[in-house]
């Protein structure tokens with residue numbers, strides 16, 4: 001994740017009270033405590049194993065809304081008769097919440113009660129029968145919501161094409177805890193699972209997601225609409241799930257779409273993708289070699305989005321950028337802008353290992369993502385463009401500049417207590433990025449590069 005300044009995260013982090021309206025005939029109450037569960041974190045009795053998510057965003061004529069269906073396979077770590085998961089700004093359709101065993105008989109477990117806690121954005125299903133330890137169950141439901149216009153959750157944005165016609169784009173931004181605004185989920189970084197994503201789109205648009213497209217089928221009864229079915233993801237955190245539905249075109253290095261790296265943007269800006277492609281291809285190969293661990297996905301899409309409140313987001317296999325952070329005009333871009341695009345692309349691609357492959361358990365250890373991504377981007381770009389002297393400038397650009405911030409009374413440790421992801425803006429500043437990267441740089445120097453590389457490889461492959 002990259003933000004140009006701390007101010008930009010504030011709109012993302014404002015506590016938003018859910019507007020969930022449950023029209024179910026089952027008993028439903030809204031209160032601040034879910035049963036006796038008062039923790040901001042989810043209970044550890046259940047673990048999600050696999051999600052099947054079907055989403056249909058409507059861009060015109062239906063108030064920019066979306067409809068969705070969820071099936072999530074659950075593993076029971078401790079016997080429990082309640083399921084608690086995260087949900088915000090979503091309406092569950094009448095009588096669609098079902099819990100059943102995962103065996104052939106699919107025996108339904110009747111629901112005693114459903115509750116929603118808008119403060120902690122948690123939804124609880126109280127069951128009549130206990131879920132048994134070691135067994136697997138299926139939770140399913142249908143829901144709908146409104147597309148956001150604030151680069152948060154499942155959101156809508158737009159741009160004017162070369163004719164001045166407005167074109168709409170649906171995109172996602174789930175970091176740090178906004179996947180729950182697109183589909184009900186166990187929205188904590190350590191609750192990793194695999195995902196089957198299915199997206200409905202109008203025929204003239206294109207959908208991309210974390211994984212490659214497998215097949216496209218018509219939406220029954222809806223003329224002009226199709227379902228795109230994507231390959232099952234690797235095991236991953238909810239905040240890294242992503243998709244973009246747009247009329248964008250792409251470029252890749254080999255041409256004809258055969259390369260693993262593609263850069264997507266509006267058609268009239270395709271000629272500004274050259275630098276991002278060049279840096280992206282270099283960085284992916286450089287990291288594979290440096291960490292001695294191959295990039296685990298078959299493809300990497302990088303997309304330039306209009307008017308985002310964030311600068312870039314490292315979603316696995318589908319990195320999203322503000323247009324100005326990804327695109328660069330070979331004729332007119334300044335040296336400093338080329339530097340920014342290069343470092344940013346290298347930073348986001350370093351996250352494919354630091355953050356995506358190996359993820360902190362909780363947000364207080366954000367520096368393990370941001371410190372390593374910041375430092376490794378510097379190492380990669382120094383290798384690609386040695387005459388820029390980017391490693392030499394590190395002391396001035398990162399170490400000394402963060403010392404000024406760290407000298408303030410309001411500074412904080414690179415890893416400290418953090419209960420609620422909504423409070424993350426309090427620690428999400430240059431400390432995890434630049435102080436984190438400075439500590440890692442020291443490690444590299446006292447360990448020597450060889451030992452440092454071996455250590456990283458072992459750290460990344462032991463997860």
Ligand SMILES: [Zn+2]
Pocket residue numbers: 001002347348351369370373
């Ligand atoms: Zn980052």
